[in-house]
Each structure stands twice: as C-alpha cells, then as structure tokens.
Amino acid sequence: MTKRLHRFKGGVDLDYHKAESAGVPIRSAPLPPRLIVPLRQNARSVAHGIVTAGEHVLKGQRIGEAEGVLGTAVHAPTSGTVIEVTEHPMAHPSGLDTHCVVIEPDGDERWVALEPLDHRSIDRQSALNRLREAGVVGLGGAAFPSHVKLGSGTGVDTVVINGAECEPWITCDDRLMRERADQILAGAAILSDLIGAKRVLVGIEDNKPEAIAAMRAAAAAQAAPIEIVAIPTVYPAGGEKQLIRVLTGIEIPHGRLGTDFGVQCFNVGTAAAVHRAFALGEPLVSRIVTLAGNVERPGNYEVLIGTPVASLLELAEPRADTDRYILGGPMMGFALPDLSVPVIKGTNCVLSASPTLFPRSKPPLPCIRCGECARACPAELQPFELYWFAHSRNFGKAQEYHLFDCIECGCCSYVCPSHIPLVDYYRYAKSEIWARERETRAADGARERFEFRNFRQEREKAEKAAKLAAKAAETKAKLAQTETAPAPAPTEAAPQSEDDAKRALIAAALERAKQQKAAAKPKNTEDLSAATLAEIAEIEARRKALGLSEGDAGDVRPALPTLPGPTTAATPPAPPGGDPEPLAREDRP
Amino acid sequence: MIQSPYIRKPASVQRVMFTVLLALTPGIAAYVWQVGAGILVNLAIASATAVAAEALVRRLRGRPIAPAIGDLSALVTAWLVVLCFPPIVPWWVTVVAVTLAIAAVKHLYGGLGQNPFNPAMVAYCAMIVAFPSLMSQWPPAGGLDFATQLDLILGGARNLDAITGATALDALRTGLRGAESVDAILRQPPFGTLGGRGWEWIAAGYLAGGLLLLALRVITWHMPVAFLATLAATAGAFWLANPAQFASPLFHLASGGAMLAAFFIVTDPVSGATTPLGKIIFAAGIGLIAYLIRAFGAFPEGIAFAVLLMNLCVPLIDMKTQPRVFGHRRGKSP
Numbered sequence: 001m002t003k004r005l006h007r008f009k010g011g012v013d014l015d016y017h018k019a020e021s022a023g024v025p026i027r028s029a030p031l032p033p034r035l036i037v038p039l040r041q042n043a044r045s046v047a048h049g050i051v052t053a054g055e056h057v058l059k060g061q062r063i064g065e066a067e068g069v070l071g072t073a074v075h076a077p078t079s080g081t082v083i084e085v086t087e088h089p090m091a092h093p094s095g096l097d098t099h100c101v102v103i104e105p106d107g108d109e110r111w112v113a114l115e116p117l118d119h120r121s122i123d124r125q126s127a128l129n130r131l132r133e134a135g136v137v138g139l140g141g142a143a144f145p146s147h148v149k150l151g152s153g154t155g156v157d158t159v160v161i162n163g164a165e166c167e168p169w170i171t172c173d174d175r176l177m178r179e180r181a182d183q184i185l186a187g188a189a190i191l192s193d194l195i196g197a198k199r200v201l202v203g204i205e206d207n208k209p210e211a212i213a214a215m216r217a218a219a220a221a222q223a224a225p226i227e228i229v230a231i232p233t234v235y236p237a238g239g240e241k242q243l244i245r246v247l248t249g250i251e252i253p254h255g256r257l258g259t260d261f262g263v264q265c266f267n268v269g270t271a272a273a274v275h276r277a278f279a280l281g282e283p284l285v286s287r288i289v290t291l292a293g294n295v296e297r298p299g300n301y302e303v304l305i306g307t308p309v310a311s312l313l314e315l316a317e318p319r320a321d322t323d324r325y326i327l328g329g330p331m332m333g334f335a336l337p338d339l340s341v342p343v344i345k346g347t348n349c350v351l352s353a354s355p356t357l358f359p360r361s362k363p364p365l366p367c368i369r370c371g372e373c374a375r376a377c378p379a380e381l382q383p384f385e386l387y388w389f390a391h392s393r394n395f396g397k398a399q400e401y402h403l404f405d406c407i408e409c410g411c412c413s414y415v416c417p418s419h420i421p422l423v424d425y426y427r428y429a430k431s432e433i434w435a436r437e438r439e440t441r442a443a444d445g446a447r448e449r450f451e452f453r454n455f456r457q458e459r460e461k462a463e464k465a466a467k468l469a470a471k472a473a474e475t476k477a478k479l480a481q482t483e484t485a486p487a488p489a490p491t492e493a494a495p496q497s498e499d500d501a502k503r504a505l506i507a508a509a510l511e512r513a514k515q516q517k518a519a520a521k522p523k524n525t526e527d528l529s530a531a532t533l534a535e536i537a538e539i540e541a542r543r544k545a546l547g548l549s550e551g552d553a554g555d556v557r558p559a560l561p562t563l564p565g566p567t568t569a570a571t572p573p574a575p576p577g578g579d580p581e582p583l584a585r586e587d588r589p
Numbered sequence: 590m591i592q593s594p595y596i597r598k599p600a601s602v603q604r605v606m607f608t609v610l611l612a613l614t615p616g617i618a619a620y621v622w623q624v625g626a627g628i629l630v631n632l633a634i635a636s637a638t639a640v641a642a643e644a645l646v647r648r649l650r651g652r653p654i655a656p657a658i659g660d661l662s663a664l665v666t667a668w669l670v671v672l673c674f675p676p677i678v679p680w681w682v683t684v685v686a687v688t689l690a691i692a693a694v695k696h697l698y699g700g701l702g703q704n705p706f707n708p709a710m711v712a713y714c715a716m717i718v719a720f721p722s723l724m725s726q727w728p729p730a731g732g733l734d735f736a737t738q739l740d741l742i743l744g745g746a747r748n749l750d751a752i753t754g755a756t757a758l759d760a761l762r763t764g765l766r767g768a769e770s771v772d773a774i775l776r777q778p779p780f781g782t783l784g785g786r787g788w789e790w791i792a793a794g795y796l797a798g799g800l801l802l803l804a805l806r807v808i809t810w811h812m813p814v815a816f817l818a819t820l821a822a823t824a825g826a827f828w829l830a831n832p833a834q835f836a837s838p839l840f841h842l843a844s845g846g847a848m849l850a851a852f853f854i855v856t857d858p859v860s861g862a863t864t865p866l867g868k869i870i871f872a873a874g875i876g877l878i879a880y881l882i883r884a885f886g887a888f889p890e891g892i893a894f895a896v897l898l899m900n901l902c903v904p905l906i907d908m909k910t911q912p913r914v915f916g917h918r919r920g921k922s923p
Contacts, residue, residue: 008915014596168596241915253916330595358595365602365660366702370858371809372600379915382864385907402914410594417600418702424592 006249008242010378011234012411014168014331016207021290021298022171026179028302029289029315031105035077035306036088036342039064040098041135042143045071051101055082058112060283062133063101072135072145077285077304080105091309091327091344095337103306114281119190127194127278134277135284135345139269140240141328143346146270150194156258159197160247160265161188163204163211164231164238167329170349172288173268175300177204177211180272181218187271189224190278195264200226201247202268205233235331236409240265242378254405269348289343291316293326293351293358303343309350310339318352326351330358331410365418373412373422379405383412387422390429395436398429406430472501475508602701606661608807612798613668613853619794623730623787624676627738631671634680634742635687639667642691650696662701666690669709672849673893674716675727677741682723686712706900707860713893725759725889730787758845758889761836792848799852811868812861813851817842819876827884835884845883845890850875854892860900867903867910874899 040046047064057063057076064074080103087097119127128147137143140162161184165173177184188200202219204212215228231237231246241252243265250261258264266274269287276282285305289312292298296317303312309325318325326333328349335353373383381402389398403426412422528536620628643663647654657663667687674683690708698704717724726747728738741747802808821838828835841847846854855861855872862871875895882891 012598245915251916251918256916326593326595328593330593332593333595334593335595353595359597361597362601363656365656366700368602368605368662368702368859369861369863370605370807371863374863375809380912381914382911384863401911402917405914405916414594414596415598415600417602417605419597419601421592423594 005229005231006246008234008237008245008378009380010376010411011236011242012376012414013233014235014414016168016233017292018169018171018174018207021169021292021300022174022208022210024299026175026288026300026302029304029307029312031078031107031109031304032307032311033104034083034308035080035103035105035304036308036340037063037074037077037101037103037306038088038090038098038342038344039074039101040090041072041074041137041345042070042145044068045145046099047071047074049085049099049101051076051082051085053082053084056080056106057082057103058110060112060114060285062283066132066135070145070148071132072137072147073133073283074101075135075283075285076101076103077306078103078105079108079110089338089341091336091341091347093334093337095341100306100342111282116281117278119193119278124194131274131277134273134282136270136273136277137284137345138267139273139287139345139348140238140267141332141346141348143344146191146266146274149264149266150191156195156262156264157198158248158263159188159192159195159200160244160258160263161191161200161202161268161271162238162240162243162265163202163208163215163268164243165208166205166233166235166238167331167333167349168235169292169351170290170329171292172290172300172348174208174211176268176272176288177208178214181211181214182221183272183275184215184268185218185222185224185226185271186279187273187275188226188266189222190274191266191271192224197264198225200224202226202228203231203237203243203247204228205237206230207233235411236378236407239378239407239409241407254402284345287343287345287347289347290349291352292349294319294322294354295352303347305345306342308340308342309336312343313339313350313352316350316352319354321354321356322352323355324353324358326353326358331414332408361421362419364420367418367420370417372415372417376411376415378409378411379407381406383422383426386429387420387425390425393432395429395433399433403429403433468505469501472505476501476504479504602660602662605807606665608802608805609665609853610661610668612801612807613672613795615797615801616672616791616794616849617668619791620672620676623790624728625731625733625738626735627733627742628671628676630739630742631674631676631678631680631683632668634683635667635671636664638684638687639663639691642688643696646692646696647700650700652700657701660701663691666695666708669849669853670712673709673713673846673854675724677726677728677733677738678723679744680742681744682716682720686716689715702859705860705903707854707857707896710854710893710896710900714897717888717893727759758883761840761889789843792843795848795852799848802852802856808852808856809865809868811865812856812872815869815872816851816855816876817847819873820847820880823877823880824884827880841880841883846892847879850879850892850896854896860903862903862906862910864907864910864912866912867906870906870910871899871903874902 039049045066045068048067049064051057051063057080059076059079061076062073063076063082065071066073083102083104085099085101088100088102089095090098090100117130119130122130128151131147131150132145136146138146138149163173163177163184165171184202188202191197192200202215204215206212212228212230219226219228229247231243236242237246240258244258244261244263245251248263250263252258252261252263273284273287277284286302287305288300289303290298290300291312295313296319298316301312301315309327313325325336325339326349327336327347328334328351330351330353333349333351336350367384367387369384371384373387374381377383379402383406385401386398386403386406389395389401390403395403406423406426408423408427410423413420413424416422617628617632640658640663643657644654647657667690670686670690671683674686690712694706694708694711695701695704733741799808799813803810803813820841824835824838824841828837855875862868875892878895878898879890879892882888882894886894888894
C-alpha cells in the first residue's frame with residue numbers, strides 16, 4: 001500500500017460538508033405516486049419506447065429499446081401501469097421536455113424473471129450486450145454507456161474505479177463504498193475482465209476513512225488484484241482525468257480517450273451496477289441519491305429512476321428559507337428549473353440551497369490579472385486570458401488558448417477575488433463556437449443542396465430539350481405525311497434545322513390553345529338571373545363608354561397605395577418568414 | 590442556464606488591496622522611525638487625492654463610484670507613489686503625481702485592471718523629469734525634525750544644502766564621477782552597513798511586508814526572486830570585475846527602492862506578466878535595466894524606468910510564455 005501518487009496542478013480546498021449526510025445508512029425512498037421515466041438517457045441517444053398507455057409492466061421490464069451506438073435499454077423501475085407516454089421536462093439546465101413513460105406503481109414491486117449470468121461463460125461481445133440491455137451507464141454524472149467505454153478497450157492494462165467523490169455535500173458514493181464494498185469490487189473485477197486489464201486501482205479521497213477501511217477489508221477478501229488507494233483531498237480529484245493522473249501519472253488530453261493510454265475509469269456506483277447486471281440479472285432501475293444542504297434530515301436514499309425530485313425532497317424536509325434546489329454538487333451542479341423533473345441515472349445529489357448557505361454572488365469587478373484562477377486551474381489553463389477572449393467574443397483566440405480543455409470544474413470562479421463568473425464565460429464561448437460550427441455545417445449543406453439543385457435543373461432542362469427535339473421531329477414527320485403533294489415542305493426538307501422544329505412546335509401549340517379557348521366557356525355565366533344579366537350588360541356598356549376593350553380589362557389593377565411616410569417607404573417589405581435564403585429553404589429536405 | 594459554482598471563496602479585490610496596504614506598514618513604520626513622521630502627512634495627502642481623483646473620474650465616466658473607492662486599489666497606488674518620492678517633497682507635487690497616476694495612467698486606459706503601465710512608476714518618472722531638483726532632495730535619516738519636514742511639505746522655503754543630503758545611490762554616483770573609489774565613498778556619512786544609513790531599516794521593513802505577501806499567497810515568488818537575483822547577479826558581475834568602480838550587490842539590494850520594488854511594484858499584477866516563466870523574464874528584465882541605469886544612466890535610481898520599459902514588453906512576454914496545459918506536454922502523448 002505504499003503506492004507513489006502523482007499530483008495534478010491546481011485545485012482548491014473546500015468546505016466539504018460531508019458529515020451531514022454521510023452518517024446515516026442508505027434508506028429506500030418510498031414509492032412515489034407516479035414515476036416519470038425518460039426515454040432519453042444521454043445527450044445523444046433516446047431509447048425507442050415499446051410500451052403504450054394502459055399496459056401493465058413489471059419491475060425491470062424493458063420499456064425502451066436501445067437504439068444507436070450510444071443507446072442503452074430503459075426499464076420499468078417498479079411494477080405498475082403505464083399511464084401515458086408523454087413529453088415531460090427533464091433534469092437538465094434547459095428544462096426542455098423529453099419523451100417519458102409515466103408509470104403508476106401498483107405497490108407490489110414485482111420483478112420480471114431475472115436471469116443471472118456469469119460473464120466468463122459468454123464471449124465479450126455478449127457480455128457487453130448484457131450491459132447495454134441492462135441499461136448500465138456511468139453513475140458518476142455523465143451517464144455515458146458503460147458498454148461503449150468497455151467496447152473500445154484493447155490494450156487497457158489499468159481499470160480505475162472512481163470513489164473520490166470530491167464535490168462537497170455529496171456522499172452517495174461514500175455510503176455505497178461503506179455498505180456495498182463487495183458489490184463494487186465484484187463489479188470492478190468484471191469490468192477488469194471485460195476490458196482485459198491487469199490491475200484495478202480504486203481511488204478514494206482521504207476524507208472518507210470509513211469508506212477506505214470498508215473497501216480495503218472487502219479487497220483483502222478478494223483474489224483479484226485490486227488496490228484501494230487513499231488520495232489527497234483536493235477538489236477536483238474526482239475528475240476522471242485528474243484521478244487517472246493522480247493514480248497512474250498519465251495525462252489524458254482533451255479529445256483523447258483513456259483507452260489510448262491504457263487506462264479506463266468507472267465510477268464506484270457503475271461498478272456496483274455492473275455486478276448486479278450479471279450476478280443478479282438486475283437492470284439498472286435505481287441509484288443512490290444524496291439529499292443535503294438546507295434540510296432537516298439529510299441522508300442518502302436508494303431512489304427509483306423516474307422518481308420526481310419534488311417527492312424525493314419531502315423525505316429530507318427542506319427548511320423554510322430554501323430558495324433553490326441544485327442538482328449535483330455546488331461546484332458543478334445546476335439549479336433545477338422545475339421540481340417535477342425525475343431522477344435519472346446521472347443524478348447523484350439534490351441540494352437545497354438557501355441564501356445563507358449558498359449566497360448569491362456579488363457583482364463582479366474588473367479582472368486584476370492576479371492569476372489566482374491560473375493557480376487553481378486543474379487543466380493548467382490561463383483562465384483570465386480565456387475570460388478576456390470570451391468577453392471580447394474572440395472565440396478563435398479562446399480556442400487557441402485551449403478553451404475546450406476546460407472541464408468546467410468551477411475552481412477559477414471559486415477563487416476569483418473579482419467575483420467574475422468565469423466558468424459562465426467559458427460555457428458561453430463553447431456554446432457559441434458549437435453554434436457557429438453547426439451554422440457552418442448547415443451552410444455547407446445548404447450550399448451543396450443548392451449546387452445539386454442547379455445541377456438537377458440543368459439536367460432536367462437538357463432532358464426536356466432532348467425530349468422536345470424528339471417530339472418536334474415526330475410532329476414534323478406527321479405534318480409532312482398529311483400535307484404530301486399539294487404543299488411540299490418549302491425546300492431542303494432533308495436537314496431539319498432546330499428552328500423549323502421549334503416553329504412547328506409553336507404552331508402546333510398555338511393551334512391547340514386556340515381550340516382550347518374555343519372549347520372553354522367563361523365560368524359563372526350559366527343560370528344567371530335576369531337581373532344579373534342586366535347588370536352585366538350595364539357594366540359592359542359602361543366599360544365601352546370608358547373606352548376599355550374586353551381584352552385589357554383584366555390588366556387594370558388598382559394603383560399601389562402610396563406608402564405613408566418616408567420611413568416605411570424606405571424599408572422594403574420583409575419576405576414572409578424573414579428567411580433571407582428562399583432558395584436554400586425550398587431545397588431543405 | 591448553469592451558474593455553478595454556487596460557492597465562492599471569501600476573497601475580494603478589497604481584501605487583496607487591504608493585504609497589500611497592511612504589508613506596507615512595516616516599511617512605513619521603519620520610515621517614521623528612521624526618517625520622521627513627515628511621510629505620514631504625505632500619505633494622508635496622497636490618499637485623499639487618490640480617492641478624490643478616483644471619484645471624479647468615475648463620475649465623469651458615468652460609472653458607480655462607491656465600489657471603485659471600496660476596492661482600495663487607489664489607496665495602494667497613492668501609497669506607492671509617496672513611498673517612492675522623497676519624504677519632504679512639496680504637497681502639490683504629491684497631488685499632481687497621484688492625480689496623474691489615477692486619472693491618466695489608470696482611468697484613461699479603462700480603469701482598474703486595464704492599465705498597461707504601472708501608475709505609480711509613471712507618476713515617479715513624470716515628476717523626476719519635470720521637477721528633477723525637488724525629486725532629488727532626500728533628507729538624511731534622522732536629519733530633520735517633524736516640524737521642519739511639515740514646513741517643507743507645506744511649501745516652506747528650501748535651504749537645500751542645510752536640509753538635504755544625497756541619497757546613497759546619489760552619493761555613490763557623484764563620488765565616482767569625482768574619481769573616488771567605492772571604498773572611500775562608502776565610508777562617508779550617508780552610508781550605513783549595507784546601503785544608505787537608516788534606509789537599510791526601511792528596506793528591511795519592506796522585505797518583511799513582502800514575505801507576508803508571499804506567505805498569504807497574494808504574490809508568488811517568481812517576481813521578487815527574479816528581480817532581486819538579477820539585480821544582485823548583474824551588480825555582482827561588475828563588482829567582481831572591478832570592485833573599485835562598482836558597488837557590491839548587497840549595497841544595490843539594500844539601496845534605493847530595490848526592496849519596495851521587489852515586493853510591491855514589480856509584482857503589480859495588472860501591468861506585469863502573468864505566466865510563471867513570463868513573470869521571471871519580466872522581473873529579471875527590470876532588475877537588469879534598473880542596474881544598468883543606476884550604474885551607467887543619467888538617473889541615480891533606474892527601477893521606475895525599468896518597470897515602464899518592461900511593461901511595454903508584457904504582451905509579448907505573455908504570448909510567448911504560455912504554459913502547456915494539462916495533457917499537452919511535449920513527449921507525453923503516445
């Protein structure tokens with residue numbers, strides 16, 4: 001146990017407030033009256049719903065099928081009846097709606113038939129599929145599908161299990177390690193097998209001595225080469241890259257995967273879920289959630305996925321002066337726009353915030369370039385430079401200064417003596433850059449479609465011309481046949497010029513039009529009453545008097561009304577919808 | 590909209606500036622003890638001027654006044670101006686200098702955090718160019734009582750020869766022009782054990798305050814160490830080459846504004862370099878130029894000019910010394 005640890009630069013010391021919720025054992029949250037299970041499980045994939053309203057489901061029954069590379073299955077968290085499949089706000093800062101299955105529990109908690117499986121008895125691909133079908137995703141917060149993380153793995157020799165839990169207030173991993181260390185280690189062993197690793201390192205911050213002791217005791221009983229490592233308590237030691245750095249010395253740059261460096265990282269909760277998916281055959285339908293902050297009864301609860309946050313909060317009894325609820329920790333979480341949102345697989349904590357506990361930030365002062373942020377940045381960036389570039393919307397320069405290496409841990413904002421919301425600027429700059437890239441892509445797409453349209457129109461024109469030429473030739477031939485002797489073709493019939501063909505065509509068309517005109521009758525002129533007929537006659541008479549012939553009567557339009565005032569006259573009317581590119585719009589699929 | 594983090598370290602610009610003012614007090618105390626309480630009068634005049642100038646300019650710029658006064662940065666500028674100036678400089682010189690520093694050097698560039706030049710150093714350079722004789726009248730340590738100092742500050746008649754002596758750096762320069770050897774000069778009255786008599790204590794006070802700033806992590810070691818080391822190394826090289834013609838490194842460290850500059854002026858974050866390597870280059874540049882001006886230039890003290898020259902180089906230094914970010918170290922990625 002004398003492992004040489006590495007360090008990452010930066011980081012901050014915080015008031016961790018772990019004791020409030022870490023002392024109480026995990027309790028099961030009671031069944032809420034309704035469970036709202038989102039089919040969307042991460043930013044890039046939505047499961048395909050396979051249940052309809054009125055259907056009865058069992059606990060663990062699949063209600064959403066995995067779709068796409070990043071897809072995982074979704075399961076009913078308890079037995080009950082599907083009330084509806086509807087749009088419901090999700091636990092996301094945007095508060096946007098997503099497809100959700102609403103289940104009314106029947107209170108029986110009746111499981112589907114579970115099929116435990118030994119991962120060693122099947123091939124790797126089947127084992128990964130089991131995780132996909134069991135809906136196992138990263139429980140550390142990002143909810144990235146575990147089978148995808150494992151799937152890319154060859155040449156990985158180290159599995160890092162993340163028990164650092166560096167965010168203040170959150171203790172769900174701490175309690176899990178204290179109470180279910182054997183499950184975590186069994187899961188870690190499976191993960192290690194599946195990825196072909198030689199060793200497992202479990203990193204736990206040294207402010208959790210009970211968890212370290214429990215994990216060490218469980219590790220001692222295991223045959224697998226699992227090492228429990230106490231790491232210094234520095235926020236954000238639980239960041240994946242920071243933890244890998246501390247335990248192995250490897251630095252994974254932005255945009256690269258751990259597997260490229262022979263290391264892959266999983267949260268302790270994920271490891272436990274992997275164990276349950278195999279040993280018990282249980283899909284992931286619940287997780288541990290910390291309730292803490294400005295509450296009377298902080299603690300950790302085993303919560304069914306889909307439990308509305310509002311009904312969960314009742315268990316902790318938030319105090320009267322609570323003004324906001326934060327999902328996640330105070331450093332990286334977000335204030336919930338709506339308490340009806342359900343707990344999802346990445347939800348680790350619901351914090352009740354009060355103005356005294358989490359004071360609103362003071363008005364920012366100018367940056368004095370003191371460099372505190374640079375000293376605190378675990379990504380070793382120069383945050384004040386990035387701030388400057390983001391502030392002046394110089395996004396290219398911000399990217400040059402590695403904006404996208406920022407992990408948004410919040411250390412810079414935390415230490416800034418000028419109270420500048422630095423991370424907000426980086427989030428803003430990133431989203432602006434993404435939006436621009438999307439725009440560029442859309443513009444490229446539009447240009448391509450436009451160019452293809454032009455090409456298509458040219459082609460169609462050519463085809464039409466060819467068709468016309470053929471038809472003209474035919475007509476000409478026909479004409480030549482009917483007017484044989486009396487009117488021979490006016491000399492040189494042999495080389496049919498294109499002009500002749502056209503002329504013939506025009507003549508034929510004119511003839512057709514004449515016939516049509518003769519055949520067509522003016523509409524609305526039948527069955528008119530005598531009075532109406534008289535009226536019409538009167539009007540015609542007036543017209544004649546005015547000197548208008550029948551033909552150009554239709555061309556007389558009322559003069560455009562004079563636009564009032566110079567301002568409106570100067571502005572051309574905007575096209576409907578304000579779309580400056582009608583062509584591009586028309587060509588949109 | 591995510592607005593995390595929801596917790597903040599109890600830090601503020603005000604706290605930073607207050608710490609700097611606090612760290613100046615040992616030096617000021619030594620000043621009062623060794624030279625006299627006249628400096629306190631100057632500090633009061635400068636502080637009042639700074640607050641008034643700050644408020645006036647903020648008002649003209651249509652910005653709220655209270656937070657700018659509250660951040661104490663104007664006071665830091667004012668105090669540094671005073672501590673660089675001779676303690677018996679007439680009150681109006683102080684007023685003009687502080688107004689220049691706050692209104693022109695700081696606010697014409699956009700206010701707090703925006704000025705490319707160190708306001709106190711611009712004020713010093715402007716005054717020494719404009720009023721060379723007033724800015725060169727330093728009383729010998731303990732040579733003037735408070736009443737005389739006050740009288741001079743308030744614009745009393747100046748019988749220069751009676752009241753002022755040369756500073757250590759000045760005396761050295763004049764002596765060397767007169768082809769005396771350093772050893773002979775240093776035995777003259779203005780000189781103490783290390784530098785100017787009495788002024789050594791003031792330098793020690795600044796050193797103590799600087800160590801406090803280091804301990805409280807208001808400043809990092811890079812700039813003071815690089816500045817003092819370069820000043821000492823350059824002085825040492827010349828001294829070893831020709832001890833009769835050049836003073837020792839210790840003399841240079843203890844004389845003039847070396848200690849004040851090392852911990853309070855070079856370290857100004859706004860106008861200085863910000864990257865670790867950049868800070869070292871910036872401060873080393875100041876140390877080198879300051880020595881060259883002291884030894885070969887037209888002014889006895891060259892730190893202020895050196896600071897301004899290096900301020901000019903800051904954008905380049907910062908741009909060329911950006912540290913590698915996490916995971917981007919050379920030779921580490923496969």
